[in-house]
Amino acid sequence: MKNIDLSILGKDPDLSASIKLHIEPHAPISMVSELPGSYYKALLYPDKHILCGLFENVLGWHFSRKDREIITKEIKNIRKKTKKGYIPPTIRSIFIPLLSDFFELDSVRIVSTDSPFFYNDLWKRAFRRKDAGKIHFGGTQNIDYTLVMDKFRFMCENERALETEEKTDQKEEKFLRENIDRISFFYTTPTNREYLFFEGNYECVIKMDPQLVDLLSKTLPQQNMGYLGNSEGWVTLYLEEKS
Known part of the structure; x- marks a missing residue:
């Protein structure tokens, strides 16, 4: 296994x-600034949080x-000994960024011959809840053949229980717990999500x-593909160091 620096x-x-970073999308992208309930509104431009995820993805982190919680705790302990200290990054989802204070986004623009446009689509969202017996049970497409x-x-x-108006929620949760090793760990549900496309x-x-800069410069010649937003938004990165 490759050691990670x-x-x-x-x-x-x-x-x-x-530096000047060029990001070329190869598919429609959907970057969101927060986690809403029923609709994911897309951003026009990537922000610092999203770029942080992109950098760490490309670097193999x-x-x-x-x-990440363990690493963050260690960073805090190290920074206590310095004058600058440690400012915890803003956490908008389950992703805890590690590189957020090692760069600042000055400006970002779209270089394109056509105008970007947004559209809505259904996105298959994966969930995991221990108490969602009925929902999890009905939202899994793949199960072990023995089940x-x-x-x-x-x-x-x-x-038959529904016909007699008996409650079945607890039974479904129990069935899920007893057979979770033969059912998909996540269940999926379609969610409205906005996407952005441009050439x-x-x-x-x-x-x-x-x-x-050095880490990215050494990595990008071998691995310059990552994603913006969700894992469907594949992009290529090109780094240009400014004088």
Whole structure:
């Protein structure tokens, strides 16, 4: 397994470098600034939080939330010994950014011959809830083949229970708990989501820590693809260091 260089997190940020980053979308993108309930409104431009996710994705920092919490705690302990201290990043979702104070977005614009346009589509959203027996049970497309007959019998029993007006929610939750190893870990539900499409690229002017510039410069020649917003918004990155 390749070792991941996290040494940058052990020092104070130094935003002395200036770069121009070109981001070319290869598919419609959907960048949201918050997690709403029934509708995901897309941003026209990527913000710092979204770019942070893009950088960490390209660098291969695919850490779990628990690991990110541990790393963040260690950063706090290290920064206590310095004058700058540590300002926790704004957390808008389950993603905890690690590189947010190692760059600042000065400006961003779209370079395109056509006008960008928005449209709505249905997005398959994945959920995981221990108490959502009925919802989880009905929102999974794939189950272990050994569960097919058990599920069929259970559904038949539920139909009979509904006819006699017996409550079945607790039974469904119990069935889910007892068979979770044979049911998809996540259930899915269609959600309205806004997408943005344009032919061209984003041009971002960024103040950045020289060590982060070096990390990206070494990585992008071999791996310059990532995604903006959700995992469907594939993009290519091109870094141009300004003089």
